Every structure is written in C-alpha cells, then in structure tokens.
Amino acid sequence: MTSDNQSNEVAPLTDPGIPAHLHRKSDLDPTAAKKAERQVGILFIISALGTILFLYSYTFMSEKIFIFLPVLGNSNAKQLFLGLGMAISLFFIGMGAVHWAKTLMPDNEVVAQRHELRSEEVDREDFVKTVKEGAADAGLGRRSIIKRTLGIALGLSGLTPLLLLRDLGPLPKDDFSKTSWEAGTRLVTDPGNRPIKPSDLEIGAVAQVLPELLAGKERKLEDIGKDAVLLIRIRPAEFQLDAERLSWTHEGIIAFSKICSHMGCAVALYEQTTKHLLCPCHQSTFDVTRAAKVIFGPSARPLPQLALALDSEGYLVAKQPFTEPVGPSFWERDSS
Amino acid sequence: MTRSERVAGTVANYVDERTGAAKWLKKNLNKVFPDHWSFMLGEIALYSFIILLLTGTFLTFWYDPSMQEVEYDGSYQPLSGLKMSAAYASTLHISFDIRGGLLMRQIHHWAALLFMVAIVVHLLRVFFTGAFRKPREFNWILGIGLLTLGIVEGFLGYSLPDDLLSGTGIRIAEAIIQAIPVVGSYLAYFVFGGPFPGEVFIPRIYTVHILLLPGIFLALITAHLMLVWYQKHTQYPGPGRTEKNVVGYPLMPVYMAKAGGFFFIVFGFTAFLGAVASINPIWLFGPYTPGQITAGSQPDWYMGWLDGLVRMAPPLETHAFGHTISWNILIPALIIPGILFTGMALYPFIESWMTGDKREHHLLDRPRNAPNRTALGAMSLTFVLVTLLNGGNDLLATHFSLTINQIMWFSRIGVLLLPPIAFMITKRICLSLQRSDRELVLHGKETGRLVMLPHGEFVEIHEELSPEKKWTLTQHEQLPPLEITQENSAGVRNPKGLRAKLQQYASKAHQEQIEKPSAKDVLELGDGHH
Known part of the structure; x- marks a missing residue:
C-alpha cells in the first residue's frame, strides 16, 4: 500500500517551502x-x-x-x-x-534528512542466513537431548529465586481471624491503659479501647491493628438490635472493632447526633444503633461487634472473642 | 593556535586515539532537533528525575529505614518524648536539625509531583498529536511503563517517613493485596513479613524505592532517549516540513544551551517551591499507629484517581463456599486500572488496525485532524477527572458545602455518563474546527472591515491567508475508511466475520472528517473572490 492509492487527495495545495529567515x-x-x-x-x-x-x-x-x-x-x-x-x-x-x-546563537533553521529505519534487503537476508547457519552449526534442530535437557535445566533454575523469596514472611495460618480479645479480657483506655467502668462513660461519649495487657507482654502495632475497639454510649432505647446483639451491649454501651471492614483504616469519626460512624479513608458509614450496618460507602460488611459484660469488680470486659474476623476481607474469610 | 587550543587539541587527540569518539561526536553534535514548546514536556520529566536522584541521595545520608521504636528527643518540641519509629524520627531530624534538610525534602517531594505531571502531560501531547504511530510504538510502551513505575515509586516514597498519613496509605495497599483471590493473605504476609504493619516494610520499600526502581528507571529512560535519538524527533507540520526531513536547530550549540539552561530553570523552579510551599508536613501528622487516622486523608494526586475509584465502588462482596471475594476492592483497585493501562499500551496497535495504516509517520497530527482519536483522549481524561474529583470528595464537601452523598452519586453516575458525552462533544468540536479551517483557506480571514461598493452593496473584506498558513491547514492526508469485503461475489462470507464488521465500523468512525480544500477548490474561488 502506498500513500498514493490510499489517499483521496485531488491535487493538494503546493508546499511553499521553508519561509525565508528573518534576522534578529x-x-x-x-x-x-x-x-x-x-x-x-x-x-x-x-x-x-x-x-x-x-x-x-x-x-x-x-x-x-x-x-x-x-x-x-x-x-x-x-x-x-x-x-x-x-x-x-x-x-x-x-x-x-x-x-x-x-x-546570540545562530537561529538559522537547518534541514536534515531522515533515513528509512528498515534495513536494506541484503542486510536482512544476510541476518536471517547468519541466524540460520548459527543455529545449524550449534545443531539445535538435531540434538534433541541437549534441547530438552537445557529446557528442563533452565525451567528448574527459575525456581531458585522464587524459593528464595519464600522466607519473606511466615504463613498466615488463621491469624487474620484472630484478635487478642478473649472471654473476660478487660477493656482498657488507649492511651492510659486504665480499666473502664460503665460510669466512666456518659451518654454520647466515645472512647478508643484495647484489650488489657497480660503482665510482661508488650503491645505491638500489629496488635493495635486488629484489637482497636470503639466504645460508644447512647440511650438504650435508641438501639434497633435483635435480642442477641442487644445482650452484647451494656446499659447503652456498645463496642465495635475500630478497624474498617473495607480497607482497614481506623473508623475514627463519630457523629453524635446521627449516631453514625464514618471512616475518613473512603467514607463508609456505619449506623451504631443498628449494629454498625453499612448505610453508605464502599464497605460491604458491618463492623464486627464485641460482646460486653462486667467482671466481678464492675469493670467492662469482653463476654467472648469477636465472632468474626476484623478488618478487610480476604480469600479464606468465611462470611456465609 | 592559542595555548588553550593546543591543550584541548592534545586531550582530544588522546581520547580519540583510544575511542574513535570524534567521528561519532561530529555526527551527533550536528544532530537537528525541531523546536516547539510541547517538546519540552518530556524534558521536564527527565530533569525532575535527575533532581530526584540528587535530592534523594542527600536524604539517604540521614534517613534511617528502620521501624525500631525510639523516643524522640530532637528539636521539634511538640513531639518530644513520644515513642516512634526510627524512620519517622530520622525524617524529623532531617526536617528540623539538618540545615537545608527540610528544603531538600520539600524539593524532593515537589520534584516527584512535577515528574508525574510532566510524564502525564507529555503522554497527552504524544497521544493527541499521534506521535505514537509507527515507528514509535515501542517508545510509547516504554513510556507507559515509566508512568506505571512512577506511580509506584511515588507511593513508596511518600510512605517512607512512616507518619500517620503515609501509614494509612500502606494500610490500604495491604488491604488491596489481601483482597487478591486465593493467594492474597499469603502475599500480604510475605510483603509485610507477618501481620500488618510488622517491622520490615519500611526497610523493604526503602530498598525498592532507592535501588530497584531507580535502576529500572535509568535503564528504561536510557532506552526511551536512545530511541528518540535514533528514530529522530517528530515535527509539527508546516511549510518545508515533510515525512522525509527534520527541520530545526543543531544540538551544538543551540540545544546544548537551551536544554542545559532549561535543566537549571526546572531545578530553580522546584527549589523555589521547596522554599516557599510547605509539602507533606509530617510533623503535624504524628507517628503511625493503626488505631488512629487524620481526617481528610489524601494521597498524592497521581494516586488520587485510584482512591476516587475505590471510594465510589458499590459495596459488593461475594461470600460462597467459605470464601470471600471483595469486588468493592478488586474492581476499582486492580481490574479497572489493569484494563486502562493495558488499553493505553495497546492503543497504537488498535489505531493502526482501525485505519489499516502501516506506514511510518514523522509529521505530527493536529488533534482536530484526527477527531476520533482526540475524542477518545477526551473521553479517557474525563473518566480520570471524575475519579480524581471523587478522590477528594471529603475536601470538596467541606469546601463547597456539599454532602458526601451528593458528590458520591454525581461521581458514580458521572463516571459512566460523562466520558461518552465528552467523546461526542469533542468529536463535533474537531469536525467544526476542520470546517473552519476549510473556510479560512477558501475565503480567508474575516477582517471586520466593511466596504461599500459603487453600486451600494456592502461587503466585508476577507484577508487571504499566506501560502504558508494555507499549506499548514491543508497538508494533512485524509484517508478513506477501509473497505473490507464482508462477502465475495460468490456469496462466501469473509472468514473473519464479526471481526471484519467491527473493523469496518471502527474504521468508518475513525475516518469521519470534513473534506479539506484542494488546489482546484482554491483556484475556482480565486477569481470570484470578494
């Protein structure tokens, strides 16, 4: 295909050529x-x-x-x-x-010619010949043992770097489904690490809490990344929960995982008047009165609710561990 | 011969006898480059990269890529005594206790933003002028590769200070990895060396940010420039410019002075921004902890469109057979970007399939003369713009007293509806501009001067265009749509069937244009011209 039979041009205008140089x-x-x-x-x-x-x-x-x-x-x-x-x-x-x-430097326009990028026909033929001769000299076509064993060797050697990367991290096992919360774990303030009594929270109050640390244990960031919980107190009459979820609250105090069920940001914005929790990352909005049901945004699941109870000294504790994994979804998550 | 000439001669002789460089240099110092402001966009990207290498090296002298917990005792009082990672503490140290450290940090960040802006605008220039056509398809793909790496490199870079904002970004990246079906949780554990955030990701992304990716960048940029050099630069159409020549100025001395000078201008400009405009003030955010967050969390602009897509995603998840697939993450964060970038990389081949044009092109298109391509570009830009706006929905809401809901629904509907509208409008505008070009060539410029003829008729004087201008407006080629036989005379259908039909349709859409004036048209009007 040349340009002539492809274009529909009927006698185009003539190119006047490069304009005369104007001196500065x-x-x-x-x-x-x-x-x-x-x-x-x-x-x-x-x-x-x-x-x-x-x-x-x-x-x-x-x-x-x-x-x-x-x-x-x-x-x-x-x-x-x-x-x-x-x-x-x-x-x-x-x-x-x-x-x-x-x-001050010359401003004369200069014309240079382009050359076709395609190699000369002779060179292309020579190239093909060289490759073919080289391959024939090496006997790639005839020596099938070499070809196959080399294939196996190269293929297997590709495994080494993959295998070497294996120790980048441990296997997740069921880590994604576990938190530090156990039945009877005390809720403590963050910061401060003080246990909490229901009377510490007024109606409308919100607090970030963590599970109490066992003696000699240190809190790591990855623990906070799964254990962080929001404690909110509203009027008990405002709850619209089923009997089981209602029994997880205590005198209007309800606890949710603070780690967003969408992408794991901290769900930190609580609006007192509407009782909505909002994640500042992608604006997933959860309704506190309806067990953190998603009412807006990209999150597909409510925030997991933590069941609350009181221990013998009157401090708030977890009644049981979380009943579902906290944080963003993952392949092995059984949500059915 | 002066003394200095003698010395230079001796040195040149010494080098040339050992390398034979004179022959190569003689040829290349005279290399001709066409001149146009839009050819400087890629240059800005290159210079920002050099600035990033220089300032980045400076930062590595004090930055400590470690997540070891330390107690801050530097000179920024508000954070005094706080527990934080060594990475965050050393970034504070650079900002407050190294003279010029904050300046270098800010220049580094501004240069990174400029790097990405320059790459994107350069890409748009190449796209809209058709510079990606044969023989430059490889270079287009290299460019897409550089853009993709740039996004990753930038993201890793602003994650290094380990402040509350950047940690939140990493948290989201972890959630994306975790959402990948089957292998997600394993990949996340391998990347983070265990549960998020762990203690290894800062040193790991540091190695990637300062060694692995810059190395790949250097290799790709070298290849990108060598191809430009070897294939010679494209040029805009105009009198005396053809597919067979390059019209411009020689490298020595004009471009050496201009390009060299331009490097200093770009560096000076980023230094100015670094001096007066605060960017990423990490000391205000505090150290990262997964239990906290800053309101109005925003990624850098080149990640904003991705974040906007994630924000507008509908809450879809599949729960079946004990497994979960998070479509609300996979679609906006992996699938759509994957389709976009693959489509972008393949575009030169798609267009050549639509036009059936397999020839070399060195003369650039004026965007109006390729209405379909220009409209496709406008469509993609509109898509990205809507997603980018939604990425800042929280800020838009507070600044313009809107609700998040309004913006979200505008984006969800707009992202589907506005791009095709942009396509149609742009195509119409291009065709109108072609019509106006035709009008200009045939009837000249309206001058607004009214003249009364002796018999009382009023006419407006039209000023004829110069031959140069006429040529510029009419030099482009107008290819007819492909004619693909769907069925031969014996009634045998084209074996390519649907594909042939599709190609026919696409070709027709692509070649829609207003016929440009021919020499005959101009001549016919010439006599009766008023």
Missing part, C-alpha cells in the same frame, strides 16, 4: 548584540548573588526567626532564604543560558 536585531546591529551580551551577564550575576544569599543564610542566619508571608503563613526564615538563594542561583543560570541561545 542582534544579528544586524552590533549595539543590540552587545546589549544582549550584557543582559546575559546580568542574569549570571543575579545567579551568583543567589548563591551568596544561600551561603549567608546557611552560615549566619538563626533558626529561630519566623516571618509571616501572606497566603503561605508563618515561615522559618532560615529555610526560606536557603531555598530562595538556591532557587535564584539555579534559575538564573538557566535563564542566562537560554537568553544567550535565543539572542
């Missing part, structure tokens, strides 16, 4: 050229002054001075002038070079 002022007038040279010089000198400003701020300026800039607010003077010095120093080198190129 600095090409014709030596004083203009001298002026341009001076301008470039001034730009380079501004750059040098920028570097001096940088040196001065680095060495002599105190870190304690803050200056107010409109829009940007309070800025640390040292950081500001270090940056401005550096910016001036770099920017004006560039401006000088570009101004130099634009005013």
Whole structure:
C-alpha cells in the first residue's frame, strides 16, 4: 500500500517551502548584540548573588526567626532564604543560558534528512542466513537431548529465586481471624491503659479501647491493628438490635472493632447526633444503633461487634472473642 | 593556535586515539532537533528525575529505614518524648536539625509531583498529536511503563517517613493485596513479613524505592532517549516540513544551551517551591499507629484517581463456599486500572488496525485532524477527572458545602455518563474546527472591515491567508475508511466475520472528517473572490 492509492487527495495545495529567515536585531546591529551580551551577564550575576544569599543564610542566619508571608503563613526564615538563594542561583543560570541561545546563537533553521529505519534487503537476508547457519552449526534442530535437557535445566533454575523469596514472611495460618480479645479480657483506655467502668462513660461519649495487657507482654502495632475497639454510649432505647446483639451491649454501651471492614483504616469519626460512624479513608458509614450496618460507602460488611459484660469488680470486659474476623476481607474469610 | 587550543587539541587527540569518539561526536553534535514548546514536556520529566536522584541521595545520608521504636528527643518540641519509629524520627531530624534538610525534602517531594505531571502531560501531547504511530510504538510502551513505575515509586516514597498519613496509605495497599483471590493473605504476609504493619516494610520499600526502581528507571529512560535519538524527533507540520526531513536547530550549540539552561530553570523552579510551599508536613501528622487516622486523608494526586475509584465502588462482596471475594476492592483497585493501562499500551496497535495504516509517520497530527482519536483522549481524561474529583470528595464537601452523598452519586453516575458525552462533544468540536479551517483557506480571514461598493452593496473584506498558513491547514492526508469485503461475489462470507464488521465500523468512525480544500477548490474561488 502506498500513500498514493490510499489517499483521496485531488491535487493538494503546493508546499511553499521553508519561509525565508528573518534576522534578529542582534544579528544586524552590533549595539543590540552587545546589549544582549550584557543582559546575559546580568542574569549570571543575579545567579551568583543567589548563591551568596544561600551561603549567608546557611552560615549566619538563626533558626529561630519566623516571618509571616501572606497566603503561605508563618515561615522559618532560615529555610526560606536557603531555598530562595538556591532557587535564584539555579534559575538564573538557566535563564542566562537560554537568553544567550535565543539572542546570540545562530537561529538559522537547518534541514536534515531522515533515513528509512528498515534495513536494506541484503542486510536482512544476510541476518536471517547468519541466524540460520548459527543455529545449524550449534545443531539445535538435531540434538534433541541437549534441547530438552537445557529446557528442563533452565525451567528448574527459575525456581531458585522464587524459593528464595519464600522466607519473606511466615504463613498466615488463621491469624487474620484472630484478635487478642478473649472471654473476660478487660477493656482498657488507649492511651492510659486504665480499666473502664460503665460510669466512666456518659451518654454520647466515645472512647478508643484495647484489650488489657497480660503482665510482661508488650503491645505491638500489629496488635493495635486488629484489637482497636470503639466504645460508644447512647440511650438504650435508641438501639434497633435483635435480642442477641442487644445482650452484647451494656446499659447503652456498645463496642465495635475500630478497624474498617473495607480497607482497614481506623473508623475514627463519630457523629453524635446521627449516631453514625464514618471512616475518613473512603467514607463508609456505619449506623451504631443498628449494629454498625453499612448505610453508605464502599464497605460491604458491618463492623464486627464485641460482646460486653462486667467482671466481678464492675469493670467492662469482653463476654467472648469477636465472632468474626476484623478488618478487610480476604480469600479464606468465611462470611456465609 | 592559542595555548588553550593546543591543550584541548592534545586531550582530544588522546581520547580519540583510544575511542574513535570524534567521528561519532561530529555526527551527533550536528544532530537537528525541531523546536516547539510541547517538546519540552518530556524534558521536564527527565530533569525532575535527575533532581530526584540528587535530592534523594542527600536524604539517604540521614534517613534511617528502620521501624525500631525510639523516643524522640530532637528539636521539634511538640513531639518530644513520644515513642516512634526510627524512620519517622530520622525524617524529623532531617526536617528540623539538618540545615537545608527540610528544603531538600520539600524539593524532593515537589520534584516527584512535577515528574508525574510532566510524564502525564507529555503522554497527552504524544497521544493527541499521534506521535505514537509507527515507528514509535515501542517508545510509547516504554513510556507507559515509566508512568506505571512512577506511580509506584511515588507511593513508596511518600510512605517512607512512616507518619500517620503515609501509614494509612500502606494500610490500604495491604488491604488491596489481601483482597487478591486465593493467594492474597499469603502475599500480604510475605510483603509485610507477618501481620500488618510488622517491622520490615519500611526497610523493604526503602530498598525498592532507592535501588530497584531507580535502576529500572535509568535503564528504561536510557532506552526511551536512545530511541528518540535514533528514530529522530517528530515535527509539527508546516511549510518545508515533510515525512522525509527534520527541520530545526543543531544540538551544538543551540540545544546544548537551551536544554542545559532549561535543566537549571526546572531545578530553580522546584527549589523555589521547596522554599516557599510547605509539602507533606509530617510533623503535624504524628507517628503511625493503626488505631488512629487524620481526617481528610489524601494521597498524592497521581494516586488520587485510584482512591476516587475505590471510594465510589458499590459495596459488593461475594461470600460462597467459605470464601470471600471483595469486588468493592478488586474492581476499582486492580481490574479497572489493569484494563486502562493495558488499553493505553495497546492503543497504537488498535489505531493502526482501525485505519489499516502501516506506514511510518514523522509529521505530527493536529488533534482536530484526527477527531476520533482526540475524542477518545477526551473521553479517557474525563473518566480520570471524575475519579480524581471523587478522590477528594471529603475536601470538596467541606469546601463547597456539599454532602458526601451528593458528590458520591454525581461521581458514580458521572463516571459512566460523562466520558461518552465528552467523546461526542469533542468529536463535533474537531469536525467544526476542520470546517473552519476549510473556510479560512477558501475565503480567508474575516477582517471586520466593511466596504461599500459603487453600486451600494456592502461587503466585508476577507484577508487571504499566506501560502504558508494555507499549506499548514491543508497538508494533512485524509484517508478513506477501509473497505473490507464482508462477502465475495460468490456469496462466501469473509472468514473473519464479526471481526471484519467491527473493523469496518471502527474504521468508518475513525475516518469521519470534513473534506479539506484542494488546489482546484482554491483556484475556482480565486477569481470570484470578494
């Protein structure tokens, strides 16, 4: 297919060719050229002054001075002038070079020819011949034992790097389904680690709690990532729960996993008037009065509810572990 | 011969006798590059990358990629005595106790944002002007690869400080990995070395961020530039510009000065941003803990569209046979981006299939002369724009007193409805612009000057275009749609069947245009011109 039989062009207009070169002022007038040279010089000198400003701020300026800039607010003077010095120093080198190129360097357009990328027919044939001869000399076609064993060897050797990556981490086993909450685990404040009595929470209050640490144990971030629980107190009459879930609450206090059932962010925003919990990451919204039912957003499941009870000393404890895995979904999660 | 000439000559001779470099350099110093502002977009990306390497190296001298718990005792009083990871503490140290450290951090972050902006705008330029066509398909794919790596590299980079905001981003990334069917929980455990967050992900992503990905970047950028060099740059159409030549300025000295100078301008610009515009003030967020979060959590802009997709996803999960598939995560976070990026990478081949055009192209298209392509581009942009807006739905809601619900439903419906509308409108605009080009060539420019003829008739003077301008407006080729035989004379159907029909349809849509004026048209009007 050539361009001629593909296009529908009936006698296109003629190409007038490259327009005549227009001389710049600095090409014709030596004083203009001298002026341009001076301008470039001034730009380079501004750059040098920028570097001096940088040196001065680095060495002599105190870190304690803050200056107010409109829009940007309070800025640390040292950081500001270090940056401005550096910016001036770099920017004006560039401006000088570009101004130099634009005013004083030749601006005649040059035409270069393109060459077809495709190799010459002879070279292509030679190439195919070389490859074929090489393959024939190596006997790849005839020596089937070599071909097959090499295939096996290469294929197997590919396993080594895969296998070496195996120890990147342990197997998950049933970790995703477990938290530290057990029947009778006390709820403690975070921060503070103090056990909580129902009377500590007023109606409308919300608190982040964690399971009480056993002596000698340390709390790790990955524990918080699964154990964090939100404790909310509302008027008991406002609950719209079935009998079982209602029995998991205590005098209007209800507890949910704080780890979002969508992608695991902390569901930290509680709106007192509507009794809604909102995850700031993707705006999944959960209704506290209806066992954290999803009423908006991408999450497909309610936040798991933790059953509450009181221990002999009157502190809030978990009645039982979570009955479902907390946090985002995963393949092995049995939600049926 | 002056003394310095003699010295230079001796050195050059020494090197050339050992490398033969003179021949290669002679040829390449005279290499011609066409001039246009839009050709500087890729340059900005390249320079931002160099700035990232320089500032990034500086940051590694103090940054400690460790999740070891330490007690902060640096000079930022509000966090004094707080327990945090060594990574976060060392980032605070760079920000408050190293002179110029905060500046370098901010330049690094601004340069990363600029890098991604430049890549995307460069990609749009290449797309809308058809610069991806044969022989440049490989370079298009390399570019898509660089864009993808850039997104990953940026995400890993802003996760390194281990502050509350970045930890939240990593938490979401973990949830995406965990959602992959069958192997998800295993992959998540391998990546994080156990349960999230664990103690290994910072050192691991550090290695990937400063060694593995930059290495791949360097290799791909080198290949990308070598191809540009070897295939010679494309050029915009105009008088004297053909498919067979390159019109522009030589590398030595004009482009050396301009490109070299431009590097300093870009560096100076990022330094200015780093100096005056605070970015990612991690000391305000505090150290990461999975139980807390900052309100208005936002990723960097190049991740925003992904986050927007995730936010607008409907709450779909499949629970069956003791297993869970989270469509609400898989579709927005993996499936749609996968389709988008694959489609983008394959586009040069799709277009060549639609046009049946297998020839080389070195002259760029004016976007209006390829209405279908331009409309497809506008459609994709609209899609990304709606998702990006939804990625900031919480901020939009507070700034414009809207509810999240309103924005979410606007996005859910808009993401399906607006792209096709954008396609139709853009295509119509392109065709109208073609019509106006035709009008301009045939009837000249309206001057607004009214003249009364002797017999009392008023006419407006139309100023004829210069031959150069006329040529620029009419030089493009207008290919007819493909004619694919669906059935031959003996009634035998084309064995490709549906595919042939589809190709016929696509080709027709792609070649829809307003006939450009020919020499004959211009001539006929020439005499009776008013």
